[in-house]
Amino acid sequence: MSTHTATAISHPNIAFIKYWGNRDNALRLPVNGSISMNLDGLFTRTTVSFQPSLPFDELIINGHEVAGKGLTRVSYILDLVREMAGIKANAEVMSENNFPAGAGIASSAAAFAALALASSQAAGLTLSEGQLSRLARRGSGSASRSIPSGFVEWNMGSGDEDCIAVSIAPPEHWALTDCVAIVSSSHKKTGSTEGHAIAGTSPLQNARVQDTARRLEICRNAILKKDFEAFANIIELDSDIMHSVMMTSNPPLMYWQSATVEIFHQVREWRAGGLPVGYTVDAGANVHVICLSEYAKEVEKRLRELPGVSNVLAAGVGGAAKLV
Numbered sequence: 001m002s003t004h005t006a007t008a009i010s011h012p013n014i015a016f017i018k019y020w021g022n023r024d025n026a027l028r029l030p031v032n033g034s035i036s037m038n039l040d041g042l043f044t045r046t047t048v049s050f051q052p053s054l055p056f057d058e059l060i061i062n063g064h065e066v067a068g069k070g071l072t073r074v075s076y077i078l079d080l081v082r083e084m085a086g087i088k089a090n091a092e093v094m095s096e097n098n099f100p101a102g103a104g105i106a107s108s109a110a111a112f113a114a115l116a117l118a119s120s121q122a123a124g125l126t127l128s129e130g131q132l133s134r135l136a137r138r139g140s141g142s143a144s145r146s147i148p149s150g151f152v153e154w155n156m157g158s159g160d161e162d163c164i165a166v167s168i169a170p171p172e173h174w175a176l177t178d179c180v181a182i183v184s185s186s187h188k189k190t191g192s193t194e195g196h197a198i199a200g201t202s203p204l205q206n207a208r209v210q211d212t213a214r215r216l217e218i219c220r221n222a223i224l225k226k227d228f229e230a231f232a233n234i235i236e237l238d239s240d241i242m243h244s245v246m247m248t249s250n251p252p253l254m255y256w257q258s259a260t261v262e263i264f265h266q267v268r269e270w271r272a273g274g275l276p277v278g279y280t281v282d283a284g285a286n287v288h289v290i291c292l293s294e295y296a297k298e299v300e301k302r303l304r305e306l307p308g309v310s311n312v313l314a315a316g317v318g319g320a321a322k323l324v
Contacts, residue, residue, distance in 0.1 A: 004089070005049040006121035010113035010321035011038040012105050013145045013152065014178050014288045016235045016280060017212065017219050018242040021199030023156075028141040029163050031199070032212035033156045035219050036145045038318030039178055040171065044110035045324070046095040048078075048118040054090035061095050077115055077139045085123035093119075099313060105180060105286065108192070112139030113146035113321045121323055132321070133164040141196070149320035151223050153216070171317040174226050175293035181303045182311040183259040184285040190253055192283045201250040208241050228292060232271060232278025235290065236264075239280040246283070255284055259308025263287040266306060275299070 013036040021031040057075045059066045078091050093115065099105050116136035120127045127135065129148055137144035145152045148167040151174070157163035199205050215238050222231035246253040260281065267279045267289055277291045277299055291299045293316060300312045 004051070004122055005047065006118045007045065007047040007324050008114045008117035008121070008321055009043050009045045009324050010110045010117065010146045011040060011318035012042050012044070012099065012107060012110040013038045013142065013318075014280060014290075015142065015145070015282065016223075016231075016290075017216050017238050018282075019141050019154065020196065020242045020245060021205060021209070022141070022196050025197055027160050027163075028137050029160065030141055030154070030156050031205075031209050033216055034142075034145070034154045035152070035168070035216060035223070036142070036154070037151050037176065037178070038146060038149065038171070038320075039105075039315035040318035041315050042097075042099045042105065042110070042313065042318075044095060044097050044107070044114045046093065046111065046114035046118045048115065048122040049092045049094075050087065050089040050122055051092060052089045054092060057090050058092045059095070060093065062097065073112075073139055074115060077112065077135065078119055080135060080138060081119045081123050081125065084120070085125050087123055091119065091122070105282070105284075105313075108140040109142040109146045112136045112143035115139060116143070116147070117321045117323060129320075130164045130166075133166075134160065136321075137163065137165075140192075142192075147321050150317055153220065167320075168220060169223060171319055174223065174317070176317055177291055177293040177296035177299075178315045179289045179291060179296060179299045179303055180313040180315070181259075181263055181287045181289060181306070181309045182313065183257055183263075183287070183308050190283075195246065195249075195253055195283055198249045198251070198253075199245060202245040202248040204241075204248050205245050208245050211241075228276045228278075232276070232290070235278050235280045236268075243281065253283075255281070257285045257308070259306070260285050260287055262306060262308065263289070263303070266302070270299075270302065 150171040151169040154165040
């Protein structure tokens, strides 16, 4: 392979303390910090090849050529890379996911993390983890968190330079499993980018943002101390607060379906009965049920028995974005 081609793999992540709303939409600078874990076994694999003969950038996702908004977002990152590397060539970007896109599993996070790493490498750049996180962020805010390994905190920073994500614990620190209950694999009507832009229209957003530092600290400490009870309580609270903002924004975003809510009730009952489980939901209907890994089989079995759950994907804690 020539230096003009590179392939990277990166994992989606699930946020425990959520990112919702920007203080700068163009740079994707968030109104609050967030904490997540990468999802092992779920990945996006992206190959970028700069070819002087191409008349324009080409994007192929899971074998289908993509134009319009999807291509525009990718070309935006490629433009930043071309500018840094001092090159002009257009690129062919081939990407594939092994999980459903646009259904509340962070496909854009994995996609832009892999794109940042593969495109910068293909252009001959050697970027630090922080620089890669910053570049990925420009395509999708949560993509900044898919660059580092394991449990990750995205610092809001003071501006573009220091608004990057860092690993707070490696994957082997705590054996957690995310059992993703798929209640809807259809593409959601309102994507996160549009959602972030209207977050400020909710009267609850200010309260959410002002309380985030407290929730970040509780979550960070719970992860570092492996305190599951504290962890489950804070991730459920944070998820419910974010969805309250979504439901009260203009226009209102209601991602939950009846099956989503049924899972909430079950998870809380299971936890009260001694099973270490907690739920969190991104911008979609699917419920990420986080548990201690030793209970994952039992949790998966129980979730599959619930009405409206069409599938369950189980993922442990994943590593950093990497070149292959």
